[in-house]
Amino acid sequence: MRDDLTHNYFYNNLDGALFGLGIGFATFSAVIPLFVNELTSSQTLIGLVPAVHNVTYSAPQLFTAAWVARQKYLKPWVMWITTQERLPFLLMGVLALFHAQLGVPLTLALAFVLLTWQGLGAGFTSNFWQSFIAKIFPPNKRGTFLGMQAAIANLTIAGGSIISGQVLERVAFPYNFAICFGIAFFWLMTSLWALGQVREKVSIPVQTEHSETPLLQNIGRIWRKDANFRLFLVVRSLAQFASMGFAFYTIYAVRHFQITAGAAGILGAALATSQIIGNATLGWLGDRIGNRKILVGGGITAIVSILVAMLAPNYPLFVMAVVLAGITNVTLWTITMTMTMQFGGESERPMYIGMANTLTAPATIVAPVFGGWLADISGFPLTYGMSIAAGIVMVILLLSLREPKHASTIV
Numbered sequence: 360m361r362d363d364l365t366h367n368y369f370y371n372n373l374d375g376a377l378f379g380l381g382i383g384f385a386t387f388s389a390v391i392p393l394f395v396n397e398l399t400s401s402q403t404l405i406g407l408v409p410a411v412h413n414v415t416y417s418a419p420q421l422f423t424a425a426w427v428a429r430q431k432y433l434k435p436w437v438m439w440i441t442t443q444e445r446l447p448f449l450l451m452g453v454l455a456l457f458h459a460q461l462g463v464p465l466t467l468a469l470a471f472v473l474l475t476w477q478g479l480g481a482g483f484t485s486n487f488w489q490s491f492i493a494k495i496f497p498p499n500k501r502g503t504f505l506g507m508q509a510a511i512a513n514l515t516i517a518g519g520s521i522i523s524g525q526v527l528e529r530v531a532f533p534y535n536f537a538i539c540f541g542i543a544f545f546w547l548m549t550s551l552w553a554l555g556q557v558r559e560k561v562s563i564p565v566q567t568e569h570s571e572t573p574l575l576q577n578i579g580r581i582w583r584k585d586a587n588f589r590l591f592l593v594v595r596s597l598a599q600f601a602s603m604g605f606a607f608y609t610i611y612a613v614r615h616f617q618i619t620a621g622a623a624g625i626l627g628a629a630l631a632t633s634q635i636i637g638n639a640t641l642g643w644l645g646d647r648i649g650n651r652k653i654l655v656g657g658g659i660t661a662i663v664s665i666l667v668a669m670l671a672p673n674y675p676l677f678v679m680a681v682v683l684a685g686i687t688n689v690t691l692w693t694i695t696m697t698m699t700m701q702f703g704g705e706s707e708r709p710m711y712i713g714m715a716n717t718l719t720a721p722a723t724i725v726a727p728v729f730g731g732w733l734a735d736i737s738g739f740p741l742t743y744g745m746s747i748a749a750g751i752v753m754v755i756l757l758l759s760l761r762e763p764k765h766a767s768t769i770v
């Protein structure tokens with residue numbers, strides 16, 4: 360058992376490293392928004408990039424919960440479905456090469472089709488993967504593992520972001536984006552090999568009185584009886600609005616400080632580096648002092664990040680806003696993922712995971728688009744101001760949230 364834990368720790372982290380390297384060449388915070396920015400000046404469409412990714416990632420997870428709970432092995436499903444979140448990057452490279460022949464409207468439409476495909480691939484994978492991780496790692500190791508894997512992934516994202524920034528600056532459009540998307544696809548497929556080396560033991564699907572209960576009845580049962588989980592969902596939804604200003608940092612810096620594509624790559628690296636440090640420490644810390652306290656800190660860093668972005672008189676100080684955004688992202692991703700795994704019992708975990716992501720999906724798409732719309736009609740300060748207001752409400756609500764491991768299991 361100990362050997363399997365060490366083996367799985369190594370190969371899961373190798374998967375994260377290679378996956379991160381690939382994403383570094385096609386980040387949703389810099390490279391893809393810059394590609395869309397080459398085709399349109401609409402802040403709403405640029406804001407739609409993270410929105411499409413977030414909602415297509417979140418929406419399918421609830422509907423796979425019962426499917427996940429019935430499986431004796433989860434890894435084969437993870438392997439097959441995750442291919443669908445990797446292949447679209449290759450096609451994005453092809454799209455970049457042929458954008459002139461296709462025309463701007465069709466290129467933009469196809470780009471968002473591919474982003475939707477990629478997000479759905481990630482979304483259908485997610486419940487399987489999270490349940491898989493919960494299966495092969497004990498509860499007191501999950502936060503530490505997820506934090507370390509995310510830290511390693513962000514380290515390689517930082518390296519990929521720096522190189523991609525140089526490619527975007529030195530190579531003519533559209534070949535620069537085609538190269539970046541092609542390299543991203545190569546490393547993402549290499550990471551799939553590492554994932555395939557992870558060991559999984561057979562498990563007997565847990566049968567409970569709720570196993571055959573219709574989906575909507577299960578949702579209603581959990582929603583009515585677990586007030587702490589309801590509050591958790593509200594906090595997660597508010598977090599999307601508290602962080603919606605982050606999606607415009609790169610474009611804001613390009614337009615406000617007239618930075619080059621290479622400097623934009625440095626912003627991506629700064630974001631990744633702060634997430635490396637945050638993941639390496641906050642996941643471990645959450646296992647020891649509780650994840651709710653870490654989330655409170657994340658709400659505060661979100662507010663401070665937006666304030667720094669609004670008031671920064673120059674580009675070097677603006678980088679600090681990006682660093683704080685990276686720390687916030689750790690709490691909104693690694694910490695909330697770890698926290699979600701603590702709700703309910705073994706048989707209910709896929710349902711909780713699905714609800715935590717799918718029921719917050721509306722906020723994930725509305726927040727960035729709403730932020731882009733505000734920027735279009737009144738400029739970035741209004742978007743940033745709304746983010747600050749949402750962050751303040753989020754922190755207040757978090758003070759009433761309890762650690763889920765202390766909550767009663769629903770029966």
